[in-house]
Amino acid sequence: WQHLSEFDLQQEHIGKEIPPGPQRIRGIAGSGKTVLLCQKAAHMHLKHPDWDIALVFFSRSLYHQIIKQLDKWLRRFSSGEVGYEPKQTKLRTLHAWGAKSQPGLYSTICRAVGVKRLNVNDTQSKRPNEALAEVCIQLLKEATIPQLYHAILIDEGQDLIVDNHLKFEGKQPFYWLAYQALRAVSPSQPEQRRLIWAYDEAQSLESLNIPNASELFGEELGHLVTGYYSGGIRKSEIMHRCYRTPGPILTAAHGIGMGLLRRSGMLTGIIRAEDWQAIGYQVISNNQKVNPLRGEFSRSPMEFIPGQQITLKRPPENSPNLIPKLWKYPVLEFIAYRDRQSELTALAQNIIYNLRYDALKPSREILVIVLGSGFEAMQLETAVAEFLMSQGLDIYIPSALDCNILQPDKEERDPNRFWCEGGVTVSRIHRAKGNEAEMVYVVGLDNVAKDASNLQLRNQLFVALTRAKGWLKLSGIGAYPLYEEMWRVIRSGDSFTFTFRHPPQREIGVTDTSELLKRYDTGGRNFQNADLTGAQLAGADLRNANLIGAILRNADLRNAQLDGAKLVIADLTGADLSKASLHKAKLVGAILQEVQLKGADLSRAKLGNADLNNAQLVGAKLSGADLSSADLTGVDWSQADLSEVNLEGAIMPDGSF
Template sequence: MKVIPGTTSKPISSSKICEFFNEKHSEEGIFYTGYPVIGTTNGPFPIDSLLLSEKYGVVIINLIEGKDISGYEDKQDESYNKMEAKLKNYKELTKRKKLIVPINVITFAPVGRITGEFDPDYPLFDHKSISEIFERLEEMVQEDFQQEDFQKVTSVIQSISTVRKSPESRKVVKENSKGSKLKKIEDSIANLDGTQSRAVIETVEGVQRIRGLAGSGKTVILALKAAYLHAQHPDWEIAVTFNTRALKNQLKKFIEIFYIEQTNQYPNWNNLHILQAWGAPGGGESDGIYYQFCKFQEVDTYRDFRNASNQYGYNNAFSGACQEALENMSNSKNKYDVMLVDEAQDFSKYFFRICYHLLKTPKRLVYAYDELQSLSGNSLSSPEELFGKDEAGQPLVRFDSASLESQDIVLESCYRNPRPVLVTAHALGFGIYRETDERTGTGLVQMFDNKDLWEDVGYQNELGSITKGNPVKLKRNSKSSPRFLESHSSIDDIIQFVNMDSDKEQIEWVVSEIEKNINEDELLARDIIVINPDPKTTKFKVSLIRSMLFNKGINSHIAGVANPDEFYENNDSVTFTGIYRAKGNEAAMVYVINGQDCYQSFGSLQTVRNRLFTAITRSKAWVRVIGVGEDMVKLTEEFEKVKEKNFTLDFCYPTEEQLANIKTINRDMSDVEKQEINRANESVEDLIASITAGKMSPSDIAKLEDLMMLVKNSKSGEK
């Protein structure tokens, strides 16, 4: 029996009934509390608890929190009628105008005053008779209820929302066009899987985390969870926050669709707030969590991005501002009943502590994050580290073994990238098949310190356990990468690397392909994004492509220019973007232009490889990486090796020594570091040239022996 405790206004009876079903290990089925919420003409109608069972069908269990059981029969009738009306909306659940699945209703009143006999048509149980529930259900069993019927009703109940269904504007005529294939893909992933459904519904009185790779559904889940909590507790103050500005409208759309589906009403945006993490004075769209904290806690200094960057540096601006605000807070006012944090991997511990201060007891906070912040493998800190300690030195938040399954939900499946796309992105991002660098003894650009992370992100080693210094062959299975995401097209169509002789050829090829996508492949312009990996050159690099598309009657836009909160504009506009705006978004067809910029870069090799990884993983169906020159040829050779290995990662896992060398040699450097190294290299080259030309002797250089000794000691240390 799988028990999924949702949020409810009847905590005592819900807890008691959950305890009962948790003990029923011999019974099979799914038991929910606080779910589903049925939309009616009078607004939301929450079901107290629900059992889905192949043996017993659909069993609604009404809960009574106090002793008064009067009118429970009418409430059973109302619950039955509401559920019947909901299920009859689904054609697959009816036959000859009748439901194919039995609905039964019982009532559990743990401390209710039950005197005398109750009407057998209206079963009623208290804490003494609860053990008789299954005996009563045995009497209700319908022999003609089939397993396939159970699967159908389970699918309907678990189909929490249609937010990911293919848009109505997608009109396809050709059976095998890309548009037709995309519609089938989108309809296949429209329903959440069991783990995703559980992540939406399961509610804990405290902190809960949801983790998984990009494409595992975290943003959708967080939005639906916010809407679910709002439906169950419309008076709660709920905040949803995030890092990427373009996510705001996407989150609002998901929340609104789900809430209307479940309640037949619009959300109350006065109680449900979608706020960027930073924020600024002015209210409305400018508001944000950090700004609110400074205002509510009477912090003297609020810093905007420019001010914080000047004070703490570009990369540490927000973290520094949050830390300063915490150190200078005058009050500790609580504002929210629940906070939900998306893109949590982008925030420091100080932002988490700001959120914690803004929460009312029992500090309900849900945060979702990518299993990896980047390919460097720096996973998010533990809850104990994120939220800090109390005055006694004890962690404010701790995940204990008894409630770990509810507090820590792992999304194992990736529903965005086809397996060949994701494996290619990892292979190129890590440099799995890159030419060997003599300085490190491997082609690897970066690697996880924690080798177990490979299993967490959905890979299995076909050669056994992963041990450093030994060969591994990592493969994704059909659960972590569902095969329907790649079965629609040949691998050679799903992912292509294209070498061009000139920028002109690259531009003309991309324009021609986009024109074909729209006019022949039945893709919408919205289905296409063009990514330039270097954010500094995007406007210049895409201008000619956009101009040529315009001349062919195809509209386009650069994401975030007209509206910083918008990534897509409409169905009739192709999106062009730099890598930072692309983060968190997806499209069916992705063109990565100027791929040569991602092959190598002095002092920023990890950065350019991470950009390539991010760009490729925006695709949910097809991807084209295009570039010019020798570096693009070498990048394509790496891809060809991925194909030869049948999209597995086949390499020797680096030793501790190699890992250290990889981190040092391939590290991202500041401009100052690059300048110093270039000057040093130039000096050494001049020295070698002078000695070779006989202009000076090694004995003329007083510090030469010191330099040689330093190099020798460094090399022996490496060994």
Template sequence: MAYMIPETIPGSATQGERILFNTFRKHLPDNYIVYYEPHINNGQHRRPDYVIIGPDLGLLVLEVKDYTESTLHMLSPDEWQLHTQKGTGSLETVKNPITQARNYAFHIHNKLKKDRNLLQQEGAYANSLKFRYGYGVVFTRMKEVHMIRSEIHRCIDLNLVLTREQIDPDDEQFDADHLLERMSNMFPIPFHQRQWLSEEDMTAIRYHLFPEVRIRADIQHRGYYQDDVLLSLHNIQAMDLHQESLARQLGDRHRLIRGVAGSGKTLVLATRARTLLREHPDWRILVLCYGSPLSCNIRSMIMHKLREPEDLFEWSAMEAIGEGEQTNETWQEQLEIGTFHDWMYKHFPLKFSMSEKENERQIQELLDQLENGTITAPQYDAILIDEGQDLEHQWLELITKSLNPDTQSLVIVEDKAQKIFRRKVSLSRNTGLDFRGRSKILNINYRNTSQIVHFAWEFYRSHSKLKDKFQNTITASDVAEIIPPQGTKRKGPEPQMRHCSSIEDEMKWVTEQIQYLHREKKVAYADMAILYRVKGSYKNAFIVDAIRQGLQQSEIPFNWFAENKRTKDRFDRYEATVKISTIDSAKGMDFRAVFIVNVDGMPREKAKDEEWDEEVSRFYIGMTRAMEYLYLSYSRVEGFAKWVDEKARLATGK
């Protein structure tokens, strides 16, 4: 069964298009990727009907036509005249469909040929693509006999054609092996074993053709060949196929995405924002979350995606001649990104209050005024919400008052295992939208190594009181399901644990590890963070002072971005400093190395019984911020440090 992107065909598709889509899904090999109507280059509106990539196939472009014999009027190798409506006598002139398919294939060939890693390096075919590319046409309502009778064979080589009996499983002549054979013949050059595409090759092809899947890549070589820029990309990271399919299929009104920590929820949301901005230049789009640092991070992700050109090779050429990136100002006008509270105080007549009860009262009055028409809410054609588990029910009601009822384009992403506030929310009741059948799960953790995933989940599973709600499916109710993560195959070092004599001793160990990682493992300071959990007391200042003093003594640059609202609003994830933050403010972010100090401070003193799972979630959140290296330190064997100390003893055999 091939991987289809998107997973389902639009409701507007014809019967023949549905048959072809389902045939590809059921009868092509598991390692084939089938793209339906992908945007190859939005700027020039290149959108072939199908692009199929397979390790033993290469890359195949197909145009699909729903013509019948009565549709055809006059055919030539260049242009075809078609009857627009039966019996009206009206005619339209179109390109020969094989010309369309060929042009798409040549465009893709020319784009991919600029990646040195996708070229043959030696021999007679040096500097040619190291895999095959081909093209063809599918006639969903015509059989081979119709090809001859209509003389289509005079305009298109029948080796480049698929007909109804070759794509319809209900036809007595259908044979899946014959279908693959026919597709393999749609290539101008013969197949050789050395032309098999590796998994890395297929990722590189996706990376170049579909900008929305890009995460990062290193350009390690830039050169010129026949006046073209040549790139050599390394360490390519792209969305996996499930993430990509989900990001492409979110346009159908409201959606709920539930995912584990590190599953790429924020990446999918940022990609969705980019797609909406490009496909709907007249839309107003709102992106909201709970915390200021996360909103800064989301803004950075979206802006990076918007600044990045469709064609990386054009970008490389611009860099080579010293041109900087430009951000389209219209995107700034279309797009609004921020925290819920900043958005609320900006657009509604509310006064800031430290009292939660007073805030609840003000918001309820505001909802009443909106209901009776005394005031109006700002209107957005699409609203995207990250860390949705942190929002109150009143907040969701207020947000949905600003949603265009015609588009109903609301996307909420959440992870109940990262819930750190006692919110009582019913999505169906608080938004007025039914999410049944409109929910997706992301249960694979891509951020962390398998060692960190297993370590963090073992803690959460053994301490959470929500064990009966762990499940991998989404029910029709609004019960808070906890989704167990599935780790990736990415390996790394085991989490490191240290029992110290004091917080100063903890910082001595932490700074030693930071210096080692920076010197020996080439981990940038920007990719390291020190997290702590204490709340509003003298001890809070004491812990932070110890952290800052330890870093200063070791001459390690740092930024305590969780200090106050001003520092949170100015947060720069990529500043060349070690970040100091509470666990709460680090939600939604990740770093190559994370140090959690004062583990014995969790759960916090005087935590009520109903706050237990919030404290468990905090520690789980903190640990899953670490992509590769996780360090835990404590000076007393109490609280969650008891569990950590036990794990440390088991690891050392003491």
């Protein structure tokens, strides 16, 4: 309980912070991202009632939930004096698109510039998220975007990402439109605008691109959410505790979603130990192998290497849901049936039992989720709903005007609606996203199992599993290799042991360090002013990187490749650069106090005016280096190669000039 209260305080702390620029909130499913954004928006509105604030999301089925949360936190923070008013123009809840009867961010900007709002049918794509990107690109090309808002907060940020071919000048179109619609926090720093986005890339159902700053705003602004603001507010937050979903279901969701126990190796996911730790897992390497590029796994949380056996364990304090402790039976079950009739018969019997004996309410406490893509999922949704009705159960299909309507009319519907009093909601995955229920039934695992290497289908399964607040029953028909994998995952409980075989199809990075390495690998070189305090970069290849003004205090850079890197006025206090290669690196004015540079190659490096107080340069190669006017007080450079070193104006180790 102490851990829980500490995290509540941490969450409230983040929720009340108003950053002086962009902020990214990366949180695992059920960690409270939506709650936190609503807290943030409410706090901003109460503290700055003159600000124009928009809280934005993609799925209209989230409207009621978000308005309810906003109202709750406004009343909480104002001692009951202020609630959410839908007609209030200063604090708006907007879905991304906008419709005739309900403004969205895109339609609001269209109205402000006098441009006709387009809809999905006006685009080539016809898929809502890709179509949105198309209309945003058109608007960005046609109009100068007015700065309408002081802050824009985006929930479920992964839903608004598109693939590379739909980008606008290397940027994500919707995010760039939102960024352009924001006022700069200060005229002297026009790039600092309050765009705050929350996401979980494990829940991406369309594009698999990850919403980091360089992906959203282009490489030149890729540093925007690295490190801290001057007041101590983090530019990126990671939420690692899951409140909603019981531990055994969450770990199973990660295990099956990433394919950790797949016979031929993981499909997608995290390959650095520090990133697993950042989302709440403990990492044990069962055979200590050395990666010559990334350093020694046993010494620091580095990248997994092929052939390495890994154990991941999720401690109970990071999944504080109490149901598994109070319930003596498994909270997660998977059954494979011979045919669909058998699967649906069992589903109906289970729901009837829930209603009669478990005292669960049909609406909001029971949810049926149908897996699959496109027409296949629509067919199964209808079949499930039809069968449940034939067994005397009332059902609800999202967006219908009432219960027991199998196919909601396009003209007569309520796109914001997900629940209907007295009816069990039967939903495909896109509508179910962001919603939750005590008892969740996930039907049609065979639709995923037929194409088990499809990452979007794996992500569907992850999203479906993490809707559960208490119990989950998963089912499918036939026999597939994925079923064996699912049973292995369930048997593993709160820990997985697997052999890392090869890099996954899609690598997920969570920490600033991982993001930096990924950006570098894809050609990014601008990491100016990045805050990488304590970063685990042993063996990293960062040749010719721009790290001017970067903060690398206490960073682990052993064996790092930094030839030609620009580290001018960078702060490397206490960093370990043993055996690092810094040939021709530019370290003019850098702070290198108490740095470990044993055996490092600093040949022809520029170190003029650098502060090397008490640095360890034993056995370092300094041939041809420029140390003019450097402070070398207390430096130990025994056995170092000092041939052709420029020491003009330098303060020597003994204090002499």
